[in-house]
Amino acid sequence: MKLIRRSLEKDQSGTITLCPMDSEDMWYIYNLVQVHDEVETKTMRKIVPKGKDGTPNGPSVRKLIKLKVRIEKIDFDPEGSTLRLNGPVVDDHPEVSAGTYHTIQLELERNFTLYKDEWDAFALETLEEATSVANRSEIGAVVLQPGLAYICLVTDAMTVVRLKVEKSIPRKRRGDNSAHDKAMEKFLTSVSEGINRNIDLDKVKVFLLAAPGNLGTDLYNHIVHAAVLANDQKTIKSKSKFLRVHASSGHLHALQEALADPKIQQQLQDTRYGKETAAMDKFFKALNDDNGTAWYGPTHVQAAIERGGVQTLMITDSLFRSVDPVERKQYVEMAESVKTAGKDVLVFSSFHASGEQLDEMTGVACLTFYPMPELEELEE
Amino acid sequence: MHFDEDDMADYDDDYYDQLDEIFAVFGKKVKEEEAAEALEKTDYDVDAAIALIRAQQSKKATPVSGSSASLKKASSSPAASPKIGQKQPASASGGQGKLSKLQQLLQKKAQGPKEDPPDSGKIKPSAGIAALARLRSKDSSSGTSALAARLKARKTASESPPPSNSSSQAERQVVAEPTNPLPSEERSPSPIVFEKTVFDPSTSMGKPSRFGALLGASSFVAPCSNVANTVSTAPQAKSAFSELSPDEKVLAAQQNAFQPKAKPQPKEALKVVKKTKPKDELLSQLKSMKLKPHVSFVVIGHVDAGKSTLMGRLLVDSGAVSKRTIDKYERESSKIGKSSFALAWVMDATKEERERGVTVDIGEASFETENTRFTVVDAPGHRDYVPNMIAGVSQADIAVLVVDAGPNAFESGFSLDGQTKEHAILARSLGIDTLVIAVNKLDMENWDMERFEDIKIQLTEFLSRMIGYDTKKLIFVPTSGKTGDNVVKRSNTPGYTGPSLVEALESLDVRARDYSGPFRFIVSNVYQEDHQSTSTITGKVVSGAIEKSDPLLNITQGGDLPGTVKAVAAGGNQMAISGDVAELSIDWDVEYCRPGDVLSSPEAVVQPITAFDARIVLFDTKRPILTGSKLSFYMGRVNQTIKLKKIISLVGKDGRPPRHLTKRQTALVTLELTEPTVLLPYKDGKDLGRFVLRLDGFTVGGGVVEST
Structure with missing residues (x-):
């Protein structure tokens, strides 16, 4: 994302103009915008020409006009990577009067200006992250079991399912297995075609084939065989990008098993997602050992922070997106106080499996330096 | 090919x-x-x-005309009995005479069941129903007295004017009228008192173990047989089905809200469709069946323990698979350099399984000995295919645990992540209480009985102490699948005097079959034969009985499409009863039914549900289970993601429920499935009330449904 202009006042209010460059940026903007913010950009709107007396005059036309909207509703679709912002128009426009509602869909490579009453620490951090030029890595993956496959793209910020393949495969029978074998062949064909159509192998760092048993190898052979037959140089060249890893099933949550594989963790080491997964593993281990160093839930985490023993704070971005400004403020302060103490704060993306897990346990958790058994007594 | x-x-x-x-x-x-x-x-x-x-x-x-079918149904009338006589030329007397003779016999037994000699081994066909009942149950006192009581009731009924011969098709489809003395008699609560419960978990779970805590807890010790046996007769059971459960009410309300013209609710279905099968008819049909008891067992154990080879050997030596077939497999397998897998190819049928020499999905076959009919389910041993193994276990009465006696092989299967352990735990949590342990590949150890005894001691210790198997229900047999020694026949085993594998299996007491309840069937496979309009559905009968032309509903799919059974095959029988692994042809589209679905007779519809309360036991988990955690739920072929919705309480601990569950805890929880599934409280039907939970490819717990 490109930062075009930045003008902030002393009271933390102000406007920032940005230009989203790729679909991943939409996710950052989604984390940036909040209800009550104002956004101004060029947008398409259906305009009905009016006569002198204000009555409609002639057919309506779609026009590209510049509008400023106070946001009331935010709608993000990670699959299509579209962000829609809905609310009343703020400034009068010759063709659209103030107060009428409009939905802005942000477009790639089109500037927009965002006004906030308060750019808090989290917002500025997100902005910095979004505009940094650091290389972002993408991982392609397919998790599959006989008859079920998910083809996904794992980016820094989210896991997006590009295609779900479902086929009923007849079970094996003594005597005649042609139906089973044929159905398996067909299934693998649809999966490898799905990968071809949905994943740009040039862009991804690696492509994971995660499956139980030997299915991953079967799929790999199938892909290579099909590529050779079709003389698909692109696939043949990126053959080395395919990595076979183990997963216990073809359900989407098995993708995390595959990503936790040491082979993959090495590749992911510096990425945000890799850090999240590693931290989550550590947390679960501590919780399972019940040694009093792993806590979750706002009350418990707050108490741990007050005692000054927090080593790592884990928090999902969904909490910062909270509609209630008081709640958001509470979490921003929580994160700030840990950061100023020089400790780690990890903001999990709720569009990743690890963030989803954290969301399930209230969205905030921490690891402490020493056991705090006294927290057990706290009410939720 | x-x-x-x-x-x-x-x-x-x-x-x-x-x-x-x-x-x-x-x-x-x-x-x-x-x-x-x-x-x-x-x-x-x-x-x-x-x-x-x-x-x-x-x-x-087989005659198929409607009138003869109805005659067959009304077999209590004299007109029908010669037919039975014809069909069964082996029986000495005609149907009616035989029936009354049997009634006398059974009455005599009912009066003094304890005088009955306890042997339940080889019984001539002429011993008829009593013998059947005894063989079926192998628990002579309860089986015969139950049947006798029922027959006695039936006799009092037939002393009043017998039902008219004109019991037409239409009449059979309507709820029994009071004018028909037979079913009304049946519907009255006949006090069937069991001297011993047919299935009582407490007998097999004497030891205080984690499973004991789960399954033997007070609410489960309620004699299940009483409930199951009298579903069609006992008033409380009847009301349980005629009234909607709270969940059903909610579901019904939701359905009505969204679909004003919803399909008839189960309550109406109860009135419209009926299939109250007169008991003597059921018996006369059972009589025409072979009198051998039918036992199904599953073969489990660590990968490469030799399960498939052992089963291939068993099927060849027992004559179920011809030598010719094996010769063919030998030729083909040696061609791809896997000649040692020839026997396993009997069970391993797909290309992948044969090329890699690893069983992936369960294989089924059946064979017969002089005394018993067996259905064998060969389960995969590889860790990745545990879900398929779970499906296999749910089809079986007992399990054969195969362990590799080879140096280090036993130890690796027995290690922390070895499947010997996991399979034993899984089988136990899925309700298997009898294990035959085949200590395999002993030919490689020169039949070293010390090695055999060593393994026996280690396994006994683990299985009884850690998992809670009854030591009396563990039978150890030294075998070699490769050479075939001690598999079907005793041979070549110096120092060993016990039975061969098949002899051990024959000697086992199998849990009594109860076929009086409503018909319920768990689907394990669905396919369409070439040039056939019906779909062929295999699976297990969990309660009741079924035969040709019976009506059926797929209750997992909502039960809105009535089906009719076109043919039944259960190990050579044209009728399947509770416990049988059967193959049904039903006039449904092949897409209508999926593995894991539950079929039911129309009078006992259960609504599929998503949320339910359960009692779960956690094993060694790698991470804690939090409220909101997602796990994999396995019950037979049902495989879904399940969410822990609420922790109600820890079993045996008072006070505030914990915020999450960790290893080795037993808890009462509320769970939520992603798709509606047919479940029953464990006390009402164990096959639909037991499940296994897995996480990241490891079994983390087992559980039973408390209430739905």
Whole structure:
């Protein structure tokens, strides 16, 4: 994302103009915008020409006009990577009067200006992250079991399912297995075609084939065989990008098993997602050992922070997106106080499996330096 | 099939040999075209082809007209009895005479069941129903007294004017009127008192173990048999089905809200459709069945313990698979350099399984001995295919745990992540309480009985102490699948005096079958035969009985499409009863039914649900289970993601429920499935009330449904 202009006042209010460059940026903007913010950009709107007396005059036309909207509703679709912002128009426009509602869909490579009453620490951090030029890595993956496959793209910020393949495969029978074998062949064909159509192998760092048993190898052979037959140089060249890893099933949550594989963790080491997964593993281990160093839930985490023993704070971005400004403020302060103490704060993306897990346990958790058994007594 | 030219000659020879074999069995009764067709259909498997022809011939022989069918149903009338006599020329007397004789016999037994000699071994067909009941249950006192009581009730009923012979098709479809004395008599709560419960978990769970805590807890010790046996008779059970459960009410309300013209609710279905089968008719049909008890067992154990090879050997030596087939497998397997897998190919049928030498999905087969009919389910041992193994276990009464006696092999299967352990735990949590442990590959150890005893001690310790098996229900047998020693026949085992594997299996007491409840069936596989309009559905009968032309509903799919059974095959029988692994032909589209679905007779519809309360036991988990955690839920072929919605309480601990569950805890929880599934409280039906939880490919817990 490109930062075009930045003008902030002393009271933390102000406007920032940005230009989203790729679909991943939409996710950052989604984390940036909040209800009550104002956004101004060029947008398409259906305009009905009016006569002198204000009555409609002639057919309506779609026009590209510049509008400023106070946001009331935010709608993000990670699959299509579209962000829609809905609310009343703020400034009068010759063709659209103030107060009428409009939905802005942000477009790639089109500037927009965002006004906030308060750019808090989290917002500025997100902005910095979004505009940094650091290389972002993408991982392609397919998790599959006989008859079920998910083809996904794992980016820094989210896991997006590009295609779900479902086929009923007849079970094996003594005597005649042609139906089973044929159905398996067909299934693998649809999966490898799905990968071809949905994943740009040039862009991804690696492509994971995660499956139980030997299915991953079967799929790999199938892909290579099909590529050779079709003389698909692109696939043949990126053959080395395919990595076979183990997963216990073809359900989407098995993708995390595959990503936790040491082979993959090495590749992911510096990425945000890799850090999240590693931290989550550590947390679960501590919780399972019940040694009093792993806590979750706002009350418990707050108490741990007050005692000054927090080593790592884990928090999902969904909490910062909270509609209630008081709640958001509470979490921003929580994160700030840990950061100023020089400790780690990890903001999990709720569009990743690890963030989803954290969301399930209230969205905030921490690891402490020493056991705090006294927290057990706290009410939720 | 893929053959190159060299093989073609081989193949032709084979083909004519196969034809000859068929003629040898059927003589002139089968035409050459028929035989050829059958062979083609069965992919040139002689045994299957013979079975097919047999099935075709019996189909031709069976009368299908409506009137004769209804006559058959009303078999209490004298007109029907000669028919039974004809059908069963082996029986000495006609149906009616025999029936009354049996009634007397049974009454006598009811009066003094304890005088009955306890042996329940070989019984001549002439001993009839009593023998059947005894064999079925192998628990003479409870089985016979139950039947006797029922028959006694039936006799009092028939002393009043017998039902008119005009019991037409229409009448059978309507709820029994009071004018028909027979069903009304049945519906009155007949006080069936069991001297011993047919299934009582407490008998097999004497030891305080984690499973004991789960399954033997007070609410479960309620004698299940009483509930199950009287579902159609006891008033409380009846009301349980005629009234909607709270969940059903909610579901119904939701359905009504969204679909004003919803399909008839189960309550109405209860009134409209009925299939109250007169008991004596059921018995007369059972009489026509072979009197051998039917036992199904699953073969489990660590990968490469030799499960499939052992089963291949068993099927060959017991005559269920011809030598010719094995010769063929030997030729083909040595061609791809896997000749040692020839026997396993009997069970491993897919390309992948044969090429890699690893079983992936369960394989089923059946064989017979002099005394027993067996259905064998061969489960995969590899860790990745545990879900398939779970599906296999749910089809079986007992399990054969195969362990590799080879140096280090036993130890690796027994290690932390070894499947010997995981399978034993899984089988136990899925309700298997009897294990036959085949200590395999002992030929490699020169039949070293010290090694055998060593393994026996280690396993006994683990299975009884850690998992809670009853030591009396563990039988150890030294075997070799490769050489076939001590598999079917005792042989070549110096220092060992116990039974062979098959002898051990024959000697086991199998849990009593109860076929009086409503018919319920768990689907394990669905397919369509070529050129057939019906779908063929295999699975396990969990309660009740079924035969041709019975109505059925798929209650997992909402039960809105009534189906009719076109044919039943259960190990050579045309009728399937509770506990049988059966194959049904039903006039449904092949897409309508999925593995894991539950079929039911229309009078006992249960609504599928998503949320339910359960009692779960956690094993060694790698991470804690939090409220909101997602796990994999396995029950037979049902495999879904399940969410822990709420922790109600820790079992045995008062006070505030914990915020999450960790290893080795037992808790009462609320769970939520992603898709509606048919479940029953464990006390009402164990097959639909037990499940296993897994996480990241490891079994983390087992559980039972408390309430739905």
